Amino acid sequence: MNAALPSASTRFLTFEVDALLYALGTEDVAEVIRLPALARVPQGPPALLGVANLRGSVLPVASLRVMLGNEPHQPATARAIVLDVGAPVAIVVDAVATLESVDAGQIEKPGKEPGVEGTANLLGAFAVAGTQRVARILDIRALLDAAFARRAQAKAQDRPRDAVRARRQMDSARDTEMLVTFEVAGQEFALPLNAVQEILPAPAEITAVARSEAAVLGITSVRNQLLPLLSLRTLLGFTTSTTADVRQKVVVLKIGDSRVGLVADQARAIVAADIALVDPMPPVLVARTGGESRIRSVYRAEGGQRLISILSPEQLFRNEIMQRLTEGHRAADAEDEPTQPVASKELIFLVFRLADDEFGLPIDTVVEVAQVPAQITRVPRTPKFLEGVVNLRGEVLPIVDQRRRFDMPPPDRAAVRRIVVVRTAHHRAGLIVDGVTDVLRTTAAQIEPPPELTDATSRLVKGVLNLEKSQRMVLLLDPAELLTRSEQGLLETFQASRKRASV
Numbered sequence: 323m324n325a326a327l328p329s330a331s332t333r334f335l336t337f338e339v340d341a342l343l344y345a346l347g348t349e350d351v352a353e354v355i356r357l358p359a360l361a362r363v364p365q366g367p368p369a370l371l372g373v374a375n376l377r378g379s380v381l382p383v384a385s386l387r388v389m390l391g392n393e394p395h396q397p398a399t400a401r402a403i404v405l406d407v408g409a410p411v412a413i414v415v416d417a418v419a420t421l422e423s424v425d426a427g428q429i430e431k432p433g434k435e436p437g438v439e440g441t442a443n444l445l446g447a448f449a450v451a452g453t454q455r456v457a458r459i460l461d462i463r464a465l466l467d468a469a470f471a472r473r474a475q476a477k478a479q480d481r482p483r484d485a486v487r488a489r490r491q492m493d494s495a496r497d498t499e500m501l502v503t504f505e506v507a508g509q510e511f512a513l514p515l516n517a518v519q520e521i522l523p524a525p526a527e528i529t530a531v532a533r534s535e536a537a538v539l540g541i542t543s544v545r546n547q548l549l550p551l552l553s554l555r556t557l558l559g560f561t562t563s564t565t566a567d568v569r570q571k572v573v574v575l576k577i578g579d580s581r582v583g584l585v586a587d588q589a590r591a592i593v594a595a596d597i598a599l600v601d602p603m604p605p606v607l608v609a610r611t612g613g614e615s616r617i618r619s620v621y622r623a624e625g626g627q628r629l630i631s632i633l634s635p636e637q638l639f640r641n642e643i644m645q646r647l648t649e650g651h652r653a654a655d656a657e658d659e660p661t662q663p664v665a666s667k668e669l670i671f672l673v674f675r676l677a678d679d680e681f682g683l684p685i686d687t688v689v690e691v692a693q694v695p696a697q698i699t700r701v702p703r704t705p706k707f708l709e710g711v712v713n714l715r716g717e718v719l720p721i722v723d724q725r726r727r728f729d730m731p732p733p734d735r736a737a738v739r740r741i742v743v744v745r746t747a748h749h750r751a752g753l754i755v756d757g758v759t760d761v762l763r764t765t766a767a768q769i770e771p772p773p774e775l776t777d778a779t780s781r782l783v784k785g786v787l788n789l790e791k792s793q794r795m796v797l798l799l800d801p802a803e804l805l806t807r808s809e810q811g812l813l814e815t816f817q818a819s820r821k822r823a824s825v
Contacts, residue, residue: 331426333520336419336450336457337403340392343419343450345457352404353500354418354592357396358383361795362679363773364728365782369469371414373773373786374402375795377498377596379410380786382773386413389469390443401591407463411773420589421502421520422457423574424448429459443468451544452525498594501621503630504573504586507560511586512593512621512632517575521589524570525551539585549574551583557638558616575635584638593630595621600632669769671762671787673796674742674755676724677733682762682787682798689743689750691758709754719743721752727804746802753804762787762796769798 334345335354360372360383369388374381383402388394399417404410429446445459500515528540528551537556541548551572555562569588574581599622618634671682672691698710698721707727711718721741725732733739733756741752769785782803787796 331423334422334424334457334459335403336422337415338417338419339386339390339415343455343457345422345448345459346403346462348421350405350407350462352406353594355402355404355412356591357400357402357414361797363783363797367470373795374412375788375790375793376404376410377594378788378790380770380773380788380795381410381412383412383414384469386415389413389465405462407466411466413462420522421518422450423520452523497597499597499600501593501595501630501632502573503590503593504571505588505590506554506558506586510590510628510630511554511558512630513573513575513635515592517635519574519576519581522572522574522583524572524585542583549581549583551585554584554586557584577635593623595623595630599623667766669764669766671764671796671798672742673759673762674740675757675759676728676730676755680759680794680796682796683742683744683801685761687744687746687801689745692741692743694739694741694754712752714743714752719750719752721754722804723754725754744801
């Protein structure tokens with residue numbers, strides 16, 4: 323069933339995919355991030371790009387281009403939108419555009435909006451103020467359910483503890499603060515997301531206000547309402563720029579019953595700031611009267627290599643004509659969450675590598691690790707993944723090339739590969755891998771569950787070991803599921819024929 327449209331004024335995040343403009347309600351958006359490093363998930367659905375580490379949690383990342391039926395492509399402007407839709411997931415879009423506040427009456431039902439072809443997976447559309455563009459409101463839940471069948475099955479089950487756990491992963495137990503960041507005079511600043519109504523392109527024309535303060539640029543009209551515009555450069559004590567820049571954005575704040583637009587040089591991102599890395603301004607700077615007095619705190623992002631100055635909306639207007647707007651408050655979510663039981667049983671995995679990805683197999687299913695024999699006997703009319711057979715200490719062993727099995731490109735000819743001999747209840751085979759990394763000891767409590775995406779993925783990938791300190795992510799595989807049911811049948815037939823031939 324499609325999601326319902328909002329009944330009152332709602333904020334939307336707009337973004338581009340294949341030159342078209344789409345929108346999502348901000349209640350479904352947790353944050354916007356740069357494309358993270360991804361671990362590829364074998365046998366995953368076409369839209370799944372992989373899984374990533376998001377502050378210690380496993381995050382599946384999907385291509386919205388593929389979900390919408392387009393060819394996969396990631397331009398330099400691509401961003402990942404982390405969604406809060408019941409389970410953690412991120413979608414990759416071509417570019418993030420603006421934040422828009424839209425009244426329910428401005429939203430056209432699917433099929434009525436001008437210039438929109440096709441209404442599947444759309445909740446409606448609205449015209450973007452000041453432009454000729456139409457933003458299509460996606461039914462993101464329906465898209466995800468269609469792309470990932472496993473997700474739709476999981477929704478039908480009552481899993482309250484999983485929902486609590488997903489919520490804790492998304493908001494990190496309230497240990498993060500959502501920020502909107504933007505650039506002013508070459509420096510990065512931020513405002514709390516709950517103080518920002520929307521982000522708009524700077525208007526081409528601004529009506530000046532006579533005898534106004536230096537920070538007041540003038541007024542403009544946004545959806546038939548007057549919006550005063552103030553220069554963030556002036557408010558922060560920087561030199562006013564005399565050249566117009568198409569990248570300029572207006573950050574719209576609502577303080578009390580009034581709205582005000584702050585003109586920034588350009589928008590940057592939506593960031594989930596770890597509050598442990600947010601430091602208050604040093605007293606010596608707080609005491610000064612320049613731009614520093616507007617800064618509430620500083621966020622040390624990316625290991626301290628990226629400093630983001632967090633502004634206080636109230637402090638911004640302390641000495642300006644907008645002082646009357648400073649009344650307001652910020653609500654805090656004090657909801658308590660139950661803790662999860664901790665399992666302490668030690669588990670041991672052999673970790674092997676394919677290209678830049680690492681996979682783990684339970685150590686009790688591994689017979690040995692050996693060099694790839696120089697001679698592998700090819701077997702006609704067998705699946706492409708079956709490299710052939712070898713005689714390993716008197717036993718004929720089928721050899722499976724895991725790169726071919728996972729549809730990966732062949733390795734460099736000079737690469738020295740290994741065979742991992744595994745046994746299951748019905749099979750014994752050698753897996754050709756790029757290399758064996760190490761043996762890891764862990765506990766069940768340290769293993770993240772696999773993404774609820776498809777049956778094939780969930781059968782093969784039994785868990786994810788997220789080694790955040792060493793920036794590694796190991797996908798834990800079920801050896802019995804390395805082959806599909808039909809391929810297991812082919813292998814059984816092949817092994818039976820080999821036994822008959824040896825009699």
